[in-house]
Structure formats: C-alpha cells, structure tokens
Amino acid sequence: MTEGSHSDVQPARQGRNWFTAGWIAMGRGLTMFFLGLLAVFLAWFAIVGMSLTLLGFGLFLVPGLVAALRWSANAQRRLTGKTGVRIAEPYAPAPRTEGGWKGAWRKCEAIFTDSATWRDMLWAQCAVTVTGLFAIIPFASLVHGLFGMLLPFIWEPVVQAWDGTWYMFVPVRSQDSAWIAGGLGLLEIPVGLLIAPYVLRLHARITHSLLAPTAKARMGRRVEHLARTRTDVVDSSAAEIRRIERDLHDGAQARLLAMGMKLGAAESLLDENPEAVRTLLAETRDASVRALEELRDLVRGIHPPVLADRGLVDAVRSLALESRLQVQVTANLPARPEPAVESAAYFAVCELLANATKHSGARRVLVDIQYRANALAVSVTDDGHGGAGLESGSGLQGVQRRLAAFDGTLGISSPVGGPTTVSLQIPCALTVMP
Template identity: 50%
Template sequence: MVKETWWQEHTRTPWRGFKLGLLAFPSFFVAVWFGSVLSMVTGIIGILLFPSAALLVRNMTNVYRTLIGRWTGVPIERPYLPEPPGEQGFMGLLRRFVALISDPATWRDYLWLMIDPIVVTFTAALPGWLILYGVWGYCLATFAGGMIGHYGGSDWYGWVHVDPGYDRDTERIVSTLVVATLCIAVGFLTGPKMLAVYGRWGRSLLGPTEKSRLALRVQHLTETRSEAVDASAAELRRIERDLHDGAQARLVAMGMSLGAIEHLLDKDPERARLLLAETRASSAKALRELRDLVRGIHPPVLADRGVGDAVKALALDHPLNVEVTVAVPGRPEPPVESAAYFAVSEILTNAAKHSGAGRVWVDVRHEGGMLRIAVTDDGNGGATLDGGTGLRGIERRIGTFDGILALSSPVGGPTTVTLELPCALSSPKTSLS
C-alpha cells in the first residue's frame, strides 16, 4: 500500500470505512441466502445448492479481504482448504459438498457476514456516519431546522430540540453548530484508527486458521516437490540427449577413425595423417561440447564468484545491450543461486527472441531476507505467463524455494519481470585463482 500523507489519510479513511459499511447490506442478504440453503442440506436440493452458495459467500468475503488489505494495510490470506480434484457426477458433487461444509473457513465466512453489519457500524463506518451527522447539523442550523419548524415538525439533534421556535433561538442554533463541528472533527480524526481496528478484526476472522495454513503449506510443498522432480527428470533427459547426440557420437567417430588410422599407418601414411588431423578437430569439438554441457549444468563462474558475477557473465555474451546492477553483500545457498541464475538466463533468452528490445536492465539485490531480481527491457511488451515464453516454467522452478514471479508487460512495453526468493546470505566466496 502506498504511503499516504497525514492529510490524505485523515480525509480518505472515513469514506473508505463508510463504503465498507455500505457493503454490509448486500453481504447480509448473501448470508441470509446461505442460511436458507443450509437449512435444506438434509435433502438433495440443499446438497445441490450448497456449493454455489458457499462460492457466493467466498466471493463476497474475498471482496472484503481485498478492500481491507488495500485500505488498511492489513493483508489477509485466503484461508480455504484445498478442494478435492474435480470429478463428474453425483459422487464428485458429494465430495465437494463434504469438503466445503467441513472447511472451518466456510463457517468463519458465514459468521463474518452475519456479525459484520454490527461491527462495521461501530468501527470503520462510524467516522463516516459522524461526518454526515455533522453535515446534517449544519443543514439544520442554516435552513432545514426552520423548514421543520415551519411545517410543525419536531426533531432532536443531540440534545438540541428542533421545533417551530428553533430558527428564532440563537442559543440552540449555536449549540447545533458546536455539536456538528465536533462530530465532523471526531469523524476525520478517528477515521484511520477505526479503520485499523476494523482491519485487525477482519484478519482475525477472515484470515487462515493454523489448520488451514498448515494444509495450504502442505499442498504448496507437494506441488513444488512434484514440479521439482519433473524439472529434474527433464534436465537429466536433456543431459542424456546432449551426451548421446553430441560428445558420445564424436567419441565413437574418433574411435572408428583411430582404428582406420592404425590400419593405414603402413599402407598409406598420408591418408593416416589426414585422418589424424580430422580426429584432433573432432576431439576439440567434443571437449568444447562437454564444457558447454558442464557450464549448462552449473557454470564455474556461478560456483566461484556467485550469482552477481554469473549474471554479469551472461550479460557479456548476450546479443542485446545488457546493464547489470548487483547489490548482494554475500552468497545465497547454492540451490537458490542456481535457480536464480537459470531464471535470469531464461528471461534474457526470451528477451532476445521475443521482445524486440534493444536494451535490458538487470537489478540484483538482497533486501529484507529476499533475493530480488528485476529484469526490464525496452521491447514491445505484451508478454504473459501463458504466452509460451517459458515464464511459467521459471515460476515453477523458483516456486520450489517459495519464490514468486511478478510480470508487468503492457502492450508497447516496457516489460519487467521481478523474481523474489527468500534466502539468507553467507559470507562472500571468491575464486582463489
């Protein structure tokens, strides 16, 4: 959330709380509908309607989570337990019904929708109501009080009686203005605090319980472990293919050439000399391919100098103009370094192939326990995580380390890919050579 000035904070928050108060009205009707469906769960109709009713409740509470996080700075995670895999037919519907009705978050959401209209009225929405009540007081003092008295009405504003003689009583008009001014001042001054109280209330009920947090963590670890195993298997297949099609084929050819040379040494020395030259060239190519293969598995510069210098080495060999800034005072764990290095390598490759960019900026730094890498190019933009650019694979790779990937790529550019991987730093390690 962007930091606001004191004036912005105290003028905006009462109306934000007031909007949250207005949101309680449709939320209450959603709760009534959910309660009606809940009363029918003993029959087939209730079982059929319950998933859609629960989804409606979740959509409504997700709106609250978004607004509370945006306006109060209190982020609220979604607390729902993972649902069973999609399955057609009545048994699939029944399993989903059981999963939803046994999820504690379903009942906490329902409780929120039932109680929140009362809580929000006396917390987040109260400053807005006070300001509106103060504005009404000014209206009474200027014209509305006289109109009420003219038509024989009777009303109370605080302790001030508004009756047919109100507009001729200066003392009561002044009292009305004092009460109205106090209400407006209190509304604006207490707005941020009331909204903060409401944010903590929202996190206490709409946030995940320890059970759901643990279940979500287990699900995430299961998914990332499976993806890591798949990525490792794919990498092994790539290495095997490169060895079979590259260095191994050349070594086999070299062996055959050496056998032919052995037979030609006495019969045709000149032909044997030519074959020796060809064999020497093949050995040089096989050695180069083996070095490239090893460098692809784990570049020596990454092991010796760390991820910062390894990214700089990538920039030197890149066809685009790449500018690298590094502010990493230590060394992350080797697996994190490797994941970050290959992620940057893939992003730079994508930039060269798809972006139409001329320049790329890479910023590598460690802040708040996070290795943060931002790669920005001045290309055409329009990149997506599902656009076949390999970004989804990068996201899966860094997800193994609880890392996240954020993409900003409006049409016309620029494109910025941000990676964040949680890690601690050790002391820097440099090469002895």
Template identity: 50%
Template sequence: MENAGSGGGARLRARGGGFSFSGGLVALGRSLALWGLSFVAALLSLAVSVVVLLLGTGLGLVLVAPVVRAVRGLADRQRALAYRWSDVRIPVSYLPEPAPGERGFLARLRWIVRDPQTWRDWLWLAIDPIVGATLAIGPAALLLGGCWAIGLGFYGVPLSQEWEGLRYLFIPVRDQTTATLAALLGVLQLPAALWLAPRSVRLHARYTRAVLAPSEKAQMASRIERLTATRAEAADTQSAEIRRIERDLHDGAQARLVAMGMTLGAAEHLLERDPAAVRDLLVEARESSSKALEELRDLVRGIHPPILADRGLGDAVRSLAMICPLDAQVDIDLPGRPEAPVESAAYFAVSEVLTNAAKHSGADRVRIEIGHDLGLLRMEITDDGRGGADPGRGSGLRGIERRLAPFDGVLTVTSPPGGPTRVTMRIPCTLSTSWTITSSGAG
C-alpha cells in the first residue's frame, strides 16, 4: 500500500535561482520534518535488527509482518512527501497480497521475502538515518550556526576568555573585531539557509526516489506478475457480474414480461364476453410493463449509468454525492475523459467507497477529490469516521482492488484507529482533450 496526499496547493515550486522568504521558511520546516522522519527510520531500523536477531527463537517470525507493515508505512510517507513537496513521483511495485485462501503465516512470510520492493525498503531504512538525515538537517544546521555566530558578536569576547580561545569556522574570536566578523558571517548564513532549504528538500526527494524506486526492468516484471495474478480474479469478477445480470433479468424483468403476456392472453379470450374484465387486465398489464421497464432501467444503470455515458465521470460522481447520506464535498478537476472502461471502473469504485463509508465508518462528512496528473487518474475519498478500515479484512475494499486490477490501478487505504479514513485510488490512463470538468461543491 501506499499513501499520498493531494497537497497540490502546498507544493513548493521554487525553481532555478528564485528565492522566496516565505517559501524558504516553509521549506525549512519541511527539512526539519524530514530529519524527524530519519530519526524515526533509525528507531525502526533498530527494531528490524532486533527482529532479525530473534528469528531463531520463533518470536522474530511472529514480529516480521508487523515490522514490515511499519517499514512500508514509513516508506509510503516518504513517497507521499516527495510528491507533495517536490513533485517527485516515486513508483511502487509491491507484489499482490496472497489470495484469501492462502493467507496463512508461511504464505505471508514467503510473500514478504519474495518481494523485491520490501528489500528496497529495508535498504532505504538502513541508509536513511545517515544520508537522509544529513541532507535534511543541512539548512537547519546553517541557520543555527548563523544564530550562534550572531550571538558571538555580543558575547564572543568574554566566552573566548572564559574558554581560553574560541573559533567560529575559520575566524578565531579574540577581540570585538573578530567577534563582529563572526557575527557578520552568521548574518549571511541566515538567507543562505532559507535559500538552501527548498533545494535540500528537492535533493532529499531525488535521493529517496533513487533508493526506493524500482528499475524499469523491475517495474515491468512486477507489472507482469501483478497482471498475471489479477487476471484470474478479473475473469471471475466478470463471470459473477454476468451471472448477476442473468439472474436479475430472469427473476425480474423476464418474469414480469411473462406475466404480462399471460395477462394479455387472458384479455384476448375475454374481449367479447366481458369487456369490463378486459379493462382491468389491460390496467394490470400496463402496470407490469411499467415495473418491467423500471427494473430494466435499474439494471442498465447498474451496468453503466446513463449520466456516466452522457456527461462523464465528474458529473456522475457528483450525482453519487447528492444521494450519499453523508455530507459530501466534491472537488473535481479533469481536463478530459478517460476511456469508457476506465471511467466505468472509477465510477463504481468511488460508489463502493462511499457505500462503505456510509455503512461502516460512522462518519458525518466525506470529501471526494478527483484529478489527473502525470498520466494517473487519481481519486481520493476522505471521511471523518472512526477509522480502522483494513482491505485484508473486508470484502468491499478487496472488491475495489479487483475492479481496479485489470487497469493496473492501485488502491491505498490509510485508516488509523479513531480516523480519519483516506482511500486513494490511482489508475494509469490518458484523457481525451475534448471534455473538461472542473467542479467543486457540496453534495
């Protein structure tokens, strides 16, 4: 799983030699956040070392899966920040989880050990406390050093006398003149730190991509393996959908049409003998035809809603928001329309997520964001419910994964206990350029 926030408006877009004071302050805070995550990586790396040492006792085997989930969560966080803050997209290619019938302990362990992306995560975890922390802490160190140098301009001489000598970089602080020189150097470091901060954040993102991103060959092999694993599930899903349509036709519209035919036959026999009874039978036949037509419309709507075909994904999702029992906020920015199969899969995936949120989350509000960027259709649905959603424990989210799998789509679920729950779906696709949807509002 992966996690990526939208944060489009919050991305730092400083390029080249441009400088922004406010942008530098924001980037400085981000570099400190990255340094904090490197510290978390160091602690988690220590935990991995302990688990490896305990493998021989059996306890380590039990702890492998939780530790792997924690490492993946931290790596996903770094991928998300690299995209939000630096527009650096880091592809991810985890192998699909074992099928529901193969989710024993050994099956999960084999799945973890065989996954090349897991080993890349562990390599990143081992070096990030050193490389990542060094890249992230540079601007802050420059800023703190500048503040220290400015302080030396006021207190450097007595400190030098008390400590029997004091230097700041290449300047020995002996008297007020050298202390003032150190302070001037410190003043120059302050804007230098703000200038360096955004570049440090971008460099950190590129380093993270270099370590975590699979090679093109590995991406292709992972994609082939993923599509092979999901092809059978897609075929089963399609067969189940066809059987559902057949069942609905047989039990619904077909039964009503047969009954209507029998009613018309009876009316034909009574036409000359009892015209009043014929009138009642014709009313009954008309009602049956109306119900059959309604059921056929519902069935067609379940296969491909007319609003989706006529007006596209954006308006179709807005119609879902309008009938959603939760207070729904919609933000859609699509410069075109996906291909019809992708559009249909995206629509029903959003519909299923909203249904799950209304039934199981205990939420009052939900936000739907849909956009297209860098060849990916991205749908993010966030609710303020109780959290705790897990694709491995529910058929609904697993069904969404199966729906997205034929298009190489990825489902990401972030749902800590207590909420909020954020479901992100990404489908690689291109958009037609003859249709533009930009809408925002409450359902």
C-alpha cells in the first residue's frame, strides 16, 4: 500500500467491553500526555541547537536533537495508530553526506528545509496544552472521582484547608453534602471510563492534523516514489534485454551456428563418406532439439504461454507440478488481473519457490492467491529453517522492486527456525478476459 492510497482513519478494534476499553484508553491518554511533555523539552533543546548553528558547533548538535524529537513524534504516531487513526511518517529521506563541516551543513540544510520538522515543533508546543488536555481528561476524571469518594471521610480537614470547598456544583459544608459529593464521585469514575475512548479519538484526530503529511508532502513523496520505481523498471527492463541477448547468443544462436557448420561438413562428405554424413545429421538433429528447448525456455522466461492462455492460478499450478518440493496452491480469484500484474505476480512466485528450493531446506510450500480490498494478495509459506530477509540476497530485493512498479508491497515473516511467509500485495482491478 502506498502512502495516501487509503484513508488514514481506520475503524478501531471492536469487541472489547466499555470497562476494559476505558481503562486502555485512559492509560494511552496518560502515556500520550507524558510523551508530549517530553516532546516539549526536546523541541526547546532543538531550537537552542538551531540557534547555535550561527556559531558553527550547533551544526553538529541539530541532527541528534531533531532525531530525538522525531523519535517522540513517531512514538506518538504509533500510539495514535492504536486508536484507529493512522498517521504516516512525513519526513523526507536523509541525504547522503560525508563527514566534517560540509556534511554537517548538508544534514542541517535538509532538516531546516523539511516542513515536517516545523510541524513537529508545532505539535510539541500543543502536546501539553490543546492535545495534552484532551489526552488527560479521562484520567483527571478518575482522580477527581476518587477524591469525591474520599470526601465523606476527609471533608473536615479539606474544608479547613480550603475555605469554600466545592465538588462540582455541590458546596461541601457538612457530612450530608460530603456524602452527596461522594455519590457524584462514584458516578464520575464510570463516566470517565465511558468517554475515554471517544476523547482519545478526538485527541487522535487533532494529532493527525498536526503530525500527518501535508498534501504537498504527500505529492512530493509520491513523485519521488514514481521516479524511483521508474528508474527500477528501466534498469530491470535493460537487464532483462541483456539476459535475453546473452541467452540467445550463448544458447540457441551458438547451436544454430554449429548446426550450419555440421550441415556444411555433411554436404562436403556426402559422396565420399555416407556413414559420416549420417552421424553428422544425427548430431544436427539432436542440436536442433536442444536449440528448440532453449528457445522454449527463453519464451517461458519472457512470458509463459500458460500464463497468457490460462491465467495466474493455472500458471502457478504448473510451477507447483514442476517443483521438487511439495507445493499446494489455494486460490480464490473470481477474474483475471491485468496482464502486467499477472506477470509480476507470476515471476515473484517463481523467485520465491526458487528461494525455497535452494536456500530454505523446506519440504512443503503453500501458495495462497486471493483478491481482497481491491488488491491481488499472494502468500508463499514454507516449512524451512527461516531467517530470510531483504538483506540476505538480491532475489527478494528484485521481487520488491518489481512490485514497487505497481505500488505493490512485500512483507516477510521469517523467524529463525521457520516457517517463512512472504506476502505480496498488488493494487489492481480484475478484468474478465475473453
């Protein structure tokens, strides 16, 4: 899923009763308040560091101080996401810089020109005022309710300490009024638990308006994503053309050249040595069979006929039949995706099955193909020893680059000891092919 492709606001998890949900929301609100309090100090430290850039040595302080502020903002984004309001990170990628003064200046320049830096500053100033008050209201209601419940037992010293004590709308002057305050306090606690999720959701929406990427930032990241994926597609296409040229040159072309030479030799020996001609013709026939097989393999590597004729599910099932592993394919695909999406998913499954065969030590593989939420979802699970990751080789990185051209995503779950599950998501529409 790409940033901005779906709404940032998602429904919160259902199923909890109001009591449990209230306590969870109250705890999150209190955590958000103290996190915002920390962000205030971090923001002021960052501002001091920025002011010291005029003296030079602030250039080396700003990146670390802003990184700490961004850590607190990201922690707030994660907490807000648990309420159902998703907030994406808006930061521009850090530039590649060298060390020394020049590198420090380039880092600070990237920080100063990133609008997300100043939005974090604005959020930090609101974190214990506007948004912070919303976050702490349910907890304050709990504390105030407990105080009201204690008033029937401590009202006299309280009244002596604070002349004219009121609890909500009740003036506490006697034991009877203290009991009324206690009853109100007893009611205030469940009210606080009831409103906590709703107050926290309101807090989350305000936080979203402060910390979410702006439309300009979204567009900039989208343009950057498209430029990067375009470059990857161009590089991948060039590499594929070079591979086809190499396979043709080293394979079928070399065999056809050898066949021509053998036919020439057979022609020169036709009258003198018929037996040698027969042998040469047999070798030429074998070479033609091998050349034909290589051409068929090459065609399959470009776009398999079974994929074009019968679709993704049957093409993956043909891979399963050819694999040395026990591959089970389950699918629920009511129609066919676009040919380009089918091709990307097919070759991704090819690469994943090849990885499972070569590196995982697996015996069984489950391939599941579904269409849900306007996206083609493919998962490949093997019972191997695990430990797979994008950093472990170029195969998975190549799959990721291939999917990125379609705004697709690649997810990997591969704990040591297995199992390994690789999930693909490619946004697409289904079409009924003739």
